[in-house]
Amino acid sequence: MNKSKIFKALLSVAVVSAVPFIANAQKANWQNLDLRTDSTFGISTEKAYKELLKGKKSTKVIVAVNDGGVEATHEDLKRIMWVNAKEIAGNGKDDDKNGYADDIHGWNFIGGPKESINFETLELTRLVRRDQTRFANTTDANVAEKDKADYEAFKARRADLEKQLAEAKQGLAGISGFKNALDAVVKKIGKENPTLEDFKNFKPSSDIEGRIQGILVQQLEKGSFADFYEDQIKEGYDYYTRQAEYNLNVDYDPRAIVGDNPNDPKEKFYGNNDVAGPDAMHGSHVAGIIAADRTNKLGIMGVADNIAIMGVRCTPNGDERDKDVANGIRYAVDNGAKVINMSFGKAYSWDKAVVNEAMKYAASKDVLIVQAAGNENKDIDKENNFPNHKDLDAKTIASWITVGASGPKDDETLKASFSNFGKTQVDVFAPGVQIYSTVPGSKYKNLNGTSMASPVVAGLAGLIRSYYPKLSAAQVKEIIVKSVTKVNHNVSYKKGDEEDAESVSVPFSDLCISGGIVNAYEALKLAATYGAKTAAK
Structure with missing residues (x-):
């Protein structure tokens, strides 16, 4: 299921402050x-x-x-x-x-x-992979009448895949930039799990470091650095990496591991x-x-x-x-x-x-x-x-x-x-x-x-x-x-x-x-x- 909404605001340092802090939990067992x-x-x-x-x-x-x-x-x-x-x-x-x-x-x-x-492609990716072989030499001009509906469906799916892959790569670049900037600030602070006070006392030397400081001060009012880093940064980075390298990659196919005939x-x-x-x-x-x-x-x-x-x-x-x-x-x-x-x-x-x-x-x-x-x-x-x-x-x-x-x-x-x-x-x-x-x-x-x-x-x-x-x-x-x-x-x-x-x-x-x-x-x-x-x- 698509998790992109969780990480949408992590595409650039400028908008990370809009991210809701997931670790702000409800009472355990509230569902009952x-x-x-x-x-x-x-x-x-x-x-x-x-x-x-x-x-x-x-x-x-x-x-x-x-x-x-x-x-x-x-x-x-x-x-x-x-x-x-x-x-x-x-x-x-x-x-x-x-x-x-x-x-x-x-x-x-x-x-x-x-x-x-562990990792697999999306069904969309598998369908595009299947049909790009079938329609390798097909164009709008030469498509057979009997194949027109399938060809149009293939083009729509391919466009969808290309759009999602572009978004995944953009997301990965954005969160990677934020992660690298945050890691550099944490290294300067000198603690593996800095506290709210550590970020408040940090002296930024650039605009990016200043934005990092402001974001973390806001987020650590609601939870720990370790939770924020795990639930937002690492999970977001892993999510977009999976999307770009596995889920939306037509060249990736792990099914040989199973050894069955998937078709x-x-x-x-x-x-x-x-x-x-x-x-x-x-x-x-x-x-x-x-x-x-x-x-x-x-x-x-x-x-x-x-x-x-x-x-x-x-x-x-x-x-x-x-x-x-x-x-x-x-x-x-x-x-x-x-x-x-x-x-x-x-x-x-x-x-x-x-x-x-x-x-x-x-x-x-x-x-x-x-x-x-x-x-x-x-x-x-x-x-x-x-x-x-x-x-x-x-x-x-x-x-x-x-x-x-x-x-x-x-x-x-x-x-x-x-x-x-x-x-x-x-x-x-x-x-x-x-x-x-x-x-x-x-x-x-x-x-x-x-x-x-x-x-x-x-x-x-x-x-x-x-x-x-x-x-x-x-x-x-x-x-x-x-x-x-x-x-x-x-x-x-x-x-x-x-x-x-x-x-x-x-x-x-x-x-x-x-x-x-x-x-x-x-x-x-x-x-x-x-x-x-x-x-x-």
């Missing part, structure tokens, strides 16, 4: 708090545990985290990881005959015999059993939001209390491939997952049909899919974000929830500035701003994104299926959508990602189907009535 009692627009999870679930029995539910990797040894995740009891760890054999040897905690569809993919959508048995992979930051954070151990008095508490997390690695640092997404869904379904969280999405699709078929398969097996809406602040009713359900049957859509991200305050800022929306494509909103959760090394970190909102809802779905196991996936979705806290006021957002973009104010009900924020307390109350009806039949 209650609006009325805590004055924070969480989903009332803690209230539900105290008033509705105390003393009640539940059954363990498997929730698959189809993502970039999960650290199974994390202190807050190791007790709640799914363990394939039919498999003997480390013997190199497929003991349960499911086609995947040693899949103890799940499977990695972007790994090979020796290593795993064969029917191929299913490839990959390895390393569910963490080379970068488990994103997936571990998602897993913790869903079900981090609520009993160990460490770190954080996930939404759901009786969950087994299955790690299904199918998304790299770049765009996921449709083949891997489809196989990841089928693997999760076939190995017992009742909820699948998919915190990913992309603007282009290579083979939408293969993903659609996997979605239909999940629905036929009574598995609920929860998907992040995306972080580009766009209306996905009008602009594509894949996967989507624009051409799927009602049964499949009934087992699939798309989630936008909300903030902690019940005011015009409730819609997260980055969150995609859509009156027909997004079902609900959930907390996705400054969510504190698990990251590799048994550590914790605040992250923003619909990637964080989606697992809040996946955790809630797992919680409902755990305490009311007879409810179907479609019923669970219906309960979650019907029980939202309705938002009866307008929210503001910018139309576009430029600093001078027009700000508009719209009813929250224009942003999603339900018109509200998910609420665990109300959902569990409603689930009890569904459960009573099911038991009476």
Whole structure:
């Protein structure tokens, strides 16, 4: 998902002061708090545990985290990881005959015999690479009539790629300049982690050093230098480097690492059993939001209390491939997952049909899919974000929830500035701003994104299926959508990602189907009535 908005203001020293300081965190666990009692627009999870679930029995539910990797040894995740009891760890054999040897905690569809993919291209890059070979000798003058539509699509994609690559290179140059200037100032100060007072006492010898001083004095009023440097400078530098060198580079193709035929959508048995992979930051954070151990008095508490997390690695640092997404869904379904969280999405699709078929398969097996809406602040009713359900049957859509991200305050800022929306494509909103959760090394970190909102809802779905196991996936979705806290006021957002973009104010009900924020307390109350009806039949 596109993070460029986070770093947009880092393109030059002159505008860095406009950057919001990400480390200015909300209270940990705010997503589980209650609006009325805590004055924070969480989903009332803690209230539900105290008033509705105390003393009640539940059954363990498997929730698959189809993502970039999960650290199974994390202190807050190791007790709640799914363990394939039919498999003997480390013997190199497929003991349960499911086609995947040693899949103890799940499977990695972007790994090979020796290593795993970390960086990948965007789908846009892959499509341009494919078609530039096909149309190498084609011009507007000689294009065949039968190829005109494809040729026009290729030209539009190539223009999009060139634009994004130019922006990435500009971004890298800008943040590199700021980073170099800041590093020079820090060297003069003589401390690895200067304090606010150190920057106030610094005597600049140039205009650039003066601007650096002013920016850091402003930023360190809100947090530490180490946090600012890690969350803004290093992350921004790494982001633009990945974009320029990997994501948007038509000459880069790491798929040989896997050893499969990436153009064969029917191929299913490839990959390895390393569910963490080379970068488990994103997936571990998602897993913790869903079900981090609520009993160990460490770190954080996930939404759901009786969950087994299955790690299904199918998304790299770049765009996921449709083949891997489809196989990841089928693997999760076939190995017992009742909820699948998919915190990913992309603007282009290579083979939408293969993903659609996997979605239909999940629905036929009574598995609920929860998907992040995306972080580009766009209306996905009008602009594509894949996967989507624009051409799927009602049964499949009934087992699939798309989630936008909300903030902690019940005011015009409730819609997260980055969150995609859509009156027909997004079902609900959930907390996705400054969510504190698990990251590799048994550590914790605040992250923003619909990637964080989606697992809040996946955790809630797992919680409902755990305490009311007879409810179907479609019923669970219906309960979650019907029980939202309705938002009866307008929210503001910018139309576009430029600093001078027009700000508009719209009813929250224009942003999603339900018109509200998910609420665990109300959902569990409603689930009890569904459960009573099911038991009476």
